[in-house]
Amino acid sequence: MRKRNLFLFALLVLAVAFAAGCAKRGMTKSDMDRADAIAAKIAKAEKMGIVKCNPRELAAAKAELDHARHEATEGHYNQAEVDAYFTAADKAADNLWALVGPCLEKNPPKPIAEPPAVAAPPPPPPAPMPMAPAPVTFESIHFDFDKSFIRADAKPTLQAVADYMKKNPDAKLQIEGHCDERGTPEYNFALGERRANAAMKYLVNLGVAGSRITTISYGEEKPADPEHNEAAWAKNRRDVFVLR
Amino acid sequence: MTMGRLWALTLAVILSAAMAAGCSSATAMKNARAALDNAKAAGAEEKAPYEYYSAESYFGLAEHEVQEGDRKGAILFAEKSEKFSAEAVQKAGGGAK
Numbered sequence: 001m002r003k004r005n006l007f008l009f010a011l012l013v014l015a016v017a018f019a020a021g022c023a024k025r026g027m028t029k030s031d032m033d034r035a036d037a038i039a040a041k042i043a044k045a046e047k048m049g050i051v052k053c054n055p056r057e058l059a060a061a062k063a064e065l066d067h068a069r070h071e072a073t074e075g076h077y078n079q080a081e082v083d084a085y086f087t088a089a090d091k092a093a094d095n096l097w098a099l100v101g102p103c104l105e106k107n108p109p110k111p112i113a114e115p116p117a118v119a120a121p122p123p124p125p126p127a128p129m130p131m132a133p134a135p136v137t138f139e140s141i142h143f144d145f146d147k148s149f150i151r152a153d154a155k156p157t158l159q160a161v162a163d164y165m166k167k168n169p170d171a172k173l174q175i176e177g178h179c180d181e182r183g184t185p186e187y188n189f190a191l192g193e194r195r196a197n198a199a200m201k202y203l204v205n206l207g208v209a210g211s212r213i214t215t216i217s218y219g220e221e222k223p224a225d226p227e228h229n230e231a232a233w234a235k236n237r238r239d240v241f242v243l244r
Numbered sequence: 245m246t247m248g249r250l251w252a253l254t255l256a257v258i259l260s261a262a263m264a265a266g267c268s269s270a271t272a273m274k275n276a277r278a279a280l281d282n283a284k285a286a287g288a289e290e291k292a293p294y295e296y297y298s299a300e301s302y303f304g305l306a307e308h309e310v311q312e313g314d315r316k317g318a319i320l321f322a323e324k325s326e327k328f329s330a331e332a333v334q335k336a337g338g339g340a341k
Binding site: 056058059060062070071076 | 324
């Protein structure tokens, strides 16, 4: 009887050990938030074309995040160890972000590289000298620090853009949102997006079809003024309008 | 059945299960390694770098899990690595012929 009890006890211990081996602890809210933030950082870098310049770093960052997620859901590690895995993933994502700027310099997005000429109806060519139509450009509009609302001084420019778009129904517009260098890259990327969207919304309210407008955020990556002072920052907090 | 026999039977079952689990992760690793070598031979490092380096990264993670004794993790990452290797080969134009 005693031997039998010992046997049953041993079986129970083994069963518990197996169950523990397969246990999933589930991700905590903080793990999930952290994973989402890292994933967002990687996705933004990817959206900005990092795969062309640094495919190896992109692959490594994604794998690190996957690894951290895996370890966070398995029951093998304590919270400090899981944190260390997320820190490694975050570092890989930061390294990736640091490469976005140089990548954009090497491979500027096509619509930004050269503002296309306006699609104007070809005039009859009486003159022997061919005249290229002057490209239409618009002034940039600027924003207050950490804000994305349209200031009063931006409204005349936006009105001019809207008038042009209405007179040229084939024209398409890209709005680039930019920020100054203060704040994290990911925060500034989101802020740039809000700025571009604010201008787009304003133009739509002025009667321009939203389908003719696209937006893109460059965050702090393409400053108009590379200096590190308030005057430069004020110039860099802007929306740029590019006709496509 | 005597107690001794019961013990022996239980041990045999446990050992078989452990060996089977060990074998499946070893097989997954072997397949992933072969797929990665195949991708490299196909020139995927140049022609499909993202897929190739993903395969390489996941293979590294699988090896790490093997060292940590996490068979399930090893299989998971080895299979991911194999999948990326296959994509890399496909993108690189079908691999070595």
